[in-house]
Each structure stands twice: as structure tokens, then as C-alpha cells.
């Protein structure tokens with residue numbers, strides 16, 4: 282069976298203890314490869330390689346750094362089919378989705394930051410007759426990047442691209458649940474000629490690999506995407522060490538549908554924002570609030586589309602709903618469905634595990650599930666499920682829906698459907714959310730600030746926000762005298 286290796290100092294290497302973890306294909310429920318069960322010793326080796334690589338990498342010209350990162354982007358596209366298949370097998374997501382979204386976006390992340398550094402400017406502040414200040418941006422040194430399983434290569438590259446572009450060297454940990462494309466990525470880095478030690482990838486468990494990265498005295502910045510509780514643990518370690526911290530955490534996003542919207546567009550986009558990637562996107566809108574006047578209409582049209590979603594083998598072209606990422610995660614989602622039932626929710630669609638016929642009969646599938654009749658403050662409407670489960674709730678006015686929308690501890694994204702621009706602006710001001718989409722969902726301009734408020738995170742990724750995070754500033758004040 283295939284083994285995945287760590288990528289340290291430019292080489293593909295075994296973990297020091299030669300210990301291995303099983304890696305599952307969630308669509309068939311079987312182990313299909315082994316990944317390193319690394320520990321602090323492997324993190325130390327990775328750190329050492331990164332530290333040695335830093336002086337040369339940070340002193341390369343912007344053009345030299347840009348060229349290597351662009352080459353990596355080109356190789357991702359060249360290997361689109363292989364990477365998409367690997368992502369689908371490792372994660373359970375439909376192959377068509379990996380091919381259309383995950384892998385192209387990973388390439389775009391690399392090329393976006395490869396070119397962004399060529400077009401940057403920095404501030405100057407003039408003091409008449411006296412002095413001029415300019416802002417110098419310097420790479421931090423060795424930085425840590427920790428990413429989750431839901432959009433594996435997409436989110437992995439979203440962190441390491443700005444870190445490397447800004448001149449840092451990196452110790453990175455992908456999710457242990459979906460390590461395959463990060464492994465293939467290390468081979469791409471070798472082929473692209475990324476100097477050894479500039480990027481180091483250590484595979485393994487959160488507590489055994491992620492924690493040593495977080496605790497490392499000389500890894501000065503941590504960029505983390507994952508669950509809120511893991512983010513809290515990381516902050517508890519890193520904050521007293523005065524590390525720079527970027528935390529992209531969980532969400533429980535409202536999708537607000539006003540009666541004056543384009544109903545057909547709201548319905549079809551809501552199906553995507555509910556169930557894309559089996560609802561395992563931090564930006565999915567799992568709480569759908571519908572103005573009462575159109576509640577029945579929306580509900581009928583929405584259920585009609587949901588019941589037509591094809592669920593099953595992720596490798597089939599027609600599949601819209603693939604497998605959940607693991608058995609553990611499936612059990613967690615099924616438990617949430619049970620809680621929604623116990624709390625008096627009315628099940629409108631789905632609600633069960635699903636066993637497709639054929640090779641995927643033992644896979645981790647859950648039907649797209651829709652509830653109504655639950656209060657806005659019950660567990661189902663407050664806790665992140667991160668699966669194919671949504672609720673429908675009617676509302677009568679803006680104040681009421683703002684209260685519902687802002688009632689959770691999260692504040693990542695929100696969607697508003699209305700043709701009234703004034704209403705859209707009012708809502709955008711009042712929603713406690715890092716991102717508001719009006720009449721659309723998941724439309725992304727990589728220059729914009731990306732991140733959450735409240736327990737959805739600290740800091741922003743994207744464009745200059747990410748490059749600022751991965752640099753330290755020095756103000757240089759030069760006297761005119």
C-alpha cells in the first residue's frame with residue numbers, strides 16, 4: 282500500500298520513529314495508504330531546515346521568488362487530473378468539484394501571490410521640512426501553517442503561498458485526515474526547483490505535530506485554519522509567547538432571503554450554499570431565514586431541488602453529493618440530526634445515512650437534510666454541524682432576522698437576498714460577520730479581506746492582508762536635516 286512521506290529539507294523522508302497512521306478512502310470506508318505519525322523530532326528537523334533556508338530565500342529578488350511560485354502554479358495545472366482524483370479519493374468530495382474548484386484554486390493561490398509581490402507598495406508619511414517616514418516590510422523568519430481537511434490543497438496553498446511569497450520559510454502541517462494532495466504538492470515543489478528547506482511539510486496528528494509547531498520557541502507566527510476549539514488551544518499556547526496569530530475558525534452562517542429577491546436565483550444558490558462539498562465548507566449557509574410571505578414558495582422550490590441532488594460515488598460525473606470525510610465525522614453529523622429530531626424539528630428531507638449500491642456501499646454518506654420548526658436558539662441553530670444539514674425558519678421583519686442571524690457565537694459569513702440596495706446596506710452594517718454576500722455566495726476576489734468576527738477567528742487573510750500578516754513592519758524615519 283502506498284506510503285506518504287514528510288517533505289523536509291527538500292527530501293521525501295520517513296518519520297523519525299518510523300510510525301505510521303492509516304489513511305482512509307471515505308467513499309468506500311477502507312484504508313488505502315499510510316501517512317507518517319510524526320512527532321516533535323520531525324518538527325525540529327523541519328524547523329532546522331527552514332531556519333537554514335531562510336537567509337537565502339529571504340534575500341532572493343521578488344522576481345526570483347515569483348518565478349518559482351508561478352512554476353509551482355503551472356505544475357498544479359499540468360497535474361490537474363491526478364491532483365483532482367487524489368483529492369476526491371482522500372476527502373470523499375465529488376471529482377467534478379475537485380476538478381472545477383479545489384485544484385484550480387490551489388494553482389490560483391500560488392500565482393496570485395507570485396504576482397502580488399511584484400505589484401506591492403508601502404506607505405510613506407512626510408513631515409514637512411523635518412523628516413520622511415517609510416514603512417519597511419520584512420519577512421518574519423520561520424512560520425507555521427496548519428490547515429484542515431475540508432478543502433485540503435486549496436486551504437493549504439492559501440496559507441503557504443503568501444508566507445513564501447513574503448520571503449518566509451515554512452513548517453506546514455496539513456490535516457492528517459486528508460494528507461495526499463499536500464504530499465503530491467511536495468513532489469511538485471521538488472520539480473519546480475523550490476530551494477531545499479524553504480517549505481517543509483510534516484504529516485501527522487494535531488497534538489503530536491500541530492502542537493510542537495505552535496509551541497516552538499523560534500516559529501514566530503502561526504497561521505491556522507480549523508475548528509474554534511482547536512483555535513482556542515493554539516491561542517492559549519501562542520499568545521503568551523507573543524507570536525503573530527491568524528485564526529480562521531468555525532462558522533454557523535445565516536442565509537437571509539427577503540420576499541423582494543430573485544426567488545429562483547436565491548433557491549438555486551441556496552442549494553449550493555447548503556450542500557456543496559457535503560456542507561463541509563466553513564462558508565456554507567446552514568441557517569436559512571425566509572421572509573414569511575414567501576416561506577412556502579421558497580420551501581417547495583428548495584425541497585424540489587434538494588430531492589433531485591444525486592448522491593453517491595464521488596468519481597461519477599453526475600454526483601453532486603459525495604461522502605463525508607470520515608466515519609467519526611459522519612457519526613457526529615448523524616448525532617446532530619438526532620438532536621434536531623429530539624428538539625422537535627420537522628424533517629422535510631433526508632435525515633439518514635445513505636448506502637449507495639456497488640463499490641461505495643460501505644462509504645460515509647449522509648442524505649442532504651432539511652429541517653423546519655426549530656427555534657433560532659436551539660442547538661441545531663447554534664452549533665456548527667459542518668455537514669449536509671440545514672434549517673428553514675420564517676421571519677417577519679429586519680429586526681427579527683438580524684436578531685436571529687447574530688445570535689450565535691460565530692461571525693464568519695452571511696448571505697442576503699434582496700433587490701433593495703438600501704436594505705442590503707442596512708443589513709451589511711448590522712450583521713456581525715466578516716463577509717456579507719448580497720445576491721450571491723462564494724464569489725471570491727482574492728484581494729479582499731477574508732476572515733471572521735467573534736469566535737470565527739482573529740485577523741484577515743487575502744491579498745495585502747495576508748502579506749502584511751507574514752511580514753513585520755519597521756518604520757524608518759529619515760531627517761531632512
Ligand code: NDP
Nearest residue numbers: 429430455456457486487491492507508511529530531563
Ligand atoms: P481541526 O481544528 O480539528 O483541525 C485543523 C488542523 O489543526 C488539522 O491539521 C489538525 O490536525 C490540527 N490540529 C488539531 N489539534 C491541534 C492542536 N492541538 N494543535 C495544533 N494543531 C492541531 O479542524 P478540522 O480539520 O476538523 O476542520 C473543520 C473546521 O475547520 C470547521 O470548524 C470549519 O468551520 C473550520 N474551517 C474554517 C475555515 C475558515 O476559513 N474560517 C475554512 C475551513 C474550515 P488533525 O487533522 O490531525 O486533527
